[in-house]
Each structure stands twice: as C-alpha cells, then as structure tokens.
Amino acid sequence: MRQATVYIDSQALQYNLNRVKQLAPNAKVVSMVKANAYGHGVKDCLAALSATDAFGVACLQEALEIRELGFNQPITLIEGVFSLDEMSIVTAQNIEVVVHHQAQVDWLLEHKADYIAKGLKVWVKLNSGMNRLGFKIAEIKAVINRLKAEGLTCVLAMHFANADADHPLNDEQIRQFLEIKNDCAPLMASCCNSAAIYKYPELHFDYVRPGIMLYGATPFADKSVHDLDLKPVMQFTAEIIALNHIQAGESVGYGSTFVATQAMDLAIVSIGYGDGYPRAFVAPNTVAVNGQLVAVVGRVAMDMIAIDVTSLDVALGTEVELWGKQRLVDDVATANGTIGYELLCRLSNRPERKVI
Known part of the structure; x- marks a missing residue:
C-alpha cells in the first residue's frame, strides 16, 4: 500500500x-475551524479543541458538520448566512451569525424572536479598511443601535488587513473600532486573529479568534512557531519506494531541469502534487530524512519526488518528513512562494490520516 500519511498531534493542538x-x-476563545480545520480535518481536531469557548466557521455547512459530530459549543458563522432560509436552521x-450587509440584518430581524429566545448574539462586522465584508463606519453605528433597540445582544467584530506587519492601516482600523465600541457602549467586541493576539494584547476584549496558531504554523513572516512557543500539529510523511544512482551529466524528472554535477544517490518518494504537495518552488526545497534535511531535486510530479540521499543510510520504506516537526510547513511554504495556510488547506484526500 502506498504510504503517504498525515499525522494529527492532538496534544500539540491542546497545547x-x-x-x-x-x-x-x-x-473567550473562538477557535477557527473553517476550511476543514485549516486542512487538518474537523473530525480529527474537535475533541482536542473541546475546551474552547466557541468555534468559528465560514458557512452553514461547516457549522452543521460540527453539530453532527456532537459538539454543542457556540458556533459563529463569520460570513453570516447566505439566504433567508438559512436563518431558521x-x-x-x-448558531450565531455575523451580519455584514443590510439584507442579512433584515433576515435576522425576521427571526428575531427565536434568535433572542435562544440567547444568541449577533456579530456586527465593521469594514475598517479590509474592504471585503462589513459596514463602513458611517453606517455601522445605526445598524448596531437598531439591533440593540430590537433587543438583540451585539458583538462588534473587525478583521485586520495587516496584523502580521507594521502598517499604517492598523492604527486607522483600531481608531475606527474603538470609536464605535465607545459610541455604542455597552458593546462586546472582537478583533484579534492569531497575529493580533500576539501583537495587540490591549485589544483582546471579549473574544479572540485564533486560527493558524492553533495548528502550529506562524502568522508572521519573521517569527517561527518556535519563537511563538507553538507546536506543529500536522506531520506529513511518505516513504522511499525506489533508489537510484546517477552519474554527473544525467538529469532527473520532467523537463530534465535538474542535471547532476557529480555522481549521486537518489531516493524516489511516494508523494506529489496529487497529494497536495506543492509543485512550483521559487527557492530550493528540502525534506527531512533520519533527522537531516536533504534536497528535493527535479520537478515534483503528480505522485513522486526525487531527493538527494547521497551518503545517507536509507532503504526502501524509509520515512520522509515533507513537513512537520523537523521541516516546518512555513519553511516549505516560503520555498514555494506562499504561506503555510495554503499548503495546509490544499492537501488532497489521498494521504491516509491518523490522529496521535
């Protein structure tokens, strides 16, 4: 059987x-488990996150999966409902909703009595510069005041566009958020994602919304998970399925893009972009074998990669860590010209999954 495996470390997730x-x-902590728990598998992660105060998801389908798995914590739909008929569900x-445009407010008010009776809060989204979802500052105060007048409990919500960096928009977003929070008091508030949890402790308020940090990857370009005292949750491995020896001048893989400058030993590993391992690298990439980082050579194919194992003691079946504890997913992402979030989320269903 082909051995490509994703291990989910539940103790690391709890840590x-x-x-x-x-x-x-x-x-309170709203653990973000959207996009199948950032590619880690909701069903494999919820038990380890059972001590959270609430869950955050992108859509109703994701919320219902949590309920079907038997978890009763509050859930927030961070994009809100997409139609009136979803409100009754x-x-x-x-399940609590975010409202970010007037139609959602109208849909919510049609179900106001039941919503209030269940003790559910409504999260009102401020568009303070991200310019994706939300009410601008000129209109959001009226929305909040109306919802409060209708008897609803509101949480002011915002998302930073640049929480991972020093950017002038951060100060403007904070200014708008605090103005609304003060002018519409009393009002609960939430604006901190993973990066902002570290960067703005004074803005934690009532709810924080950790995402990538839960899974042991970094939200910062200049700080590793070790710097942040986090533990990688996912270990992605495969096995060596063939060994080759090539001479100087011989090439490897599609397009013959790699040409050996000296005799070398290659191992072929049962992993490729069909599993979600990235193909297009903008910088040299490595994997971990027996505690050492070794180079990936030639192009990544759908099902296989070649690695340089010259002078290493390897055999058929030797395990190769593609990312995890020795080769951080964030470092693979940097070599791929992307971020760890994307690599984690785009894994295919082909690798076997195991919870440890």
Whole structure:
C-alpha cells in the first residue's frame, strides 16, 4: 500500500489552545475551524479543541458538520448566512451569525424572536479598511443601535488587513473600532486573529479568534512557531519506494531541469502534487530524512519526488518528513512562494490520516 500519511498531534493542538488562553486570559476563545480545520480535518481536531469557548466557521455547512459530530459549543458563522432560509436552521441549531450587509440584518430581524429566545448574539462586522465584508463606519453605528433597540445582544467584530506587519492601516482600523465600541457602549467586541493576539494584547476584549496558531504554523513572516512557543500539529510523511544512482551529466524528472554535477544517490518518494504537495518552488526545497534535511531535486510530479540521499543510510520504506516537526510547513511554504495556510488547506484526500 502506498504510504503517504498525515499525522494529527492532538496534544500539540491542546497545547496551542492553552497557549491562546495564556496570552488572552480574560477573553473567550473562538477557535477557527473553517476550511476543514485549516486542512487538518474537523473530525480529527474537535475533541482536542473541546475546551474552547466557541468555534468559528465560514458557512452553514461547516457549522452543521460540527453539530453532527456532537459538539454543542457556540458556533459563529463569520460570513453570516447566505439566504433567508438559512436563518431558521441557524436558530434551531444555536448558531450565531455575523451580519455584514443590510439584507442579512433584515433576515435576522425576521427571526428575531427565536434568535433572542435562544440567547444568541449577533456579530456586527465593521469594514475598517479590509474592504471585503462589513459596514463602513458611517453606517455601522445605526445598524448596531437598531439591533440593540430590537433587543438583540451585539458583538462588534473587525478583521485586520495587516496584523502580521507594521502598517499604517492598523492604527486607522483600531481608531475606527474603538470609536464605535465607545459610541455604542455597552458593546462586546472582537478583533484579534492569531497575529493580533500576539501583537495587540490591549485589544483582546471579549473574544479572540485564533486560527493558524492553533495548528502550529506562524502568522508572521519573521517569527517561527518556535519563537511563538507553538507546536506543529500536522506531520506529513511518505516513504522511499525506489533508489537510484546517477552519474554527473544525467538529469532527473520532467523537463530534465535538474542535471547532476557529480555522481549521486537518489531516493524516489511516494508523494506529489496529487497529494497536495506543492509543485512550483521559487527557492530550493528540502525534506527531512533520519533527522537531516536533504534536497528535493527535479520537478515534483503528480505522485513522486526525487531527493538527494547521497551518503545517507536509507532503504526502501524509509520515512520522509515533507513537513512537520523537523521541516516546518512555513519553511516549505516560503520555498514555494506562499504561506503555510495554503499548503495546509490544499492537501488532497489521498494521504491516509491518523490522529496521535
């Protein structure tokens, strides 16, 4: 059987959740498990996150999966409902919604009585510069005041466009957020994602919304998970299925893009872009074998890669870590010209998954 395996470390996931609680001891934690728990598998992660205060997802389908798995924590739909008919479902399932445009407000008010009776909060999204979703500052105060007048409990929500960097828009987003929070008081508030949890402890308020940090990858370009005291949750491995020896001048893989400058030993590993391992690298890439980082040579194919194992003691079946504890996913992403979030989320269903 082809051995490509994704291991999910539940203790690491619990450790990272506890790290959030250490950093934001006075805020409730909304653990983001959208996109199949950032590619880690919702069904494989929820038990390890059971101590969270709530879950955050992108759409109703994701929320219903959590309910079907038997978890009863509050859930927030961060993009809200997409149609009126979804409102009756979210109310019945005790799911809270974000509202970011007027139609959603109208849909919510049609189900106001049931929503209030369930003790559900409505999250009102501010568009303070991200310019994706939300009410601009000129209109959001009226929306919040109306919802409060209708008897609804509101949470002011915002998303930073540049929480991972020093950018002038950060100050403007904070200014707008605090103005609304003060002018519409009393009002609960939430604006901190993973990066902002670290960067803005004074803005933790009522709820923090950790995502990537839960899974042991970094939200910062200049800080590793070790710098942030986080533990990688996913280890992605495959096995050596063939060994080759080539001479100087021989090439490897599609397009013959790699040509050996000296005699070398190659191992062929049962992994490729069909599994979600990235193909297009903008910088040299490595994998971990027996505790050492070794180079990937030639192009990544759908099902196989070649690695340089010259002078290493390897055999058929030797395990290769593509990313995980020795080769961080963030470093693979940097070599691929992307971010760890993308690599984690785009894994295919072909690798076997195991919870450890």
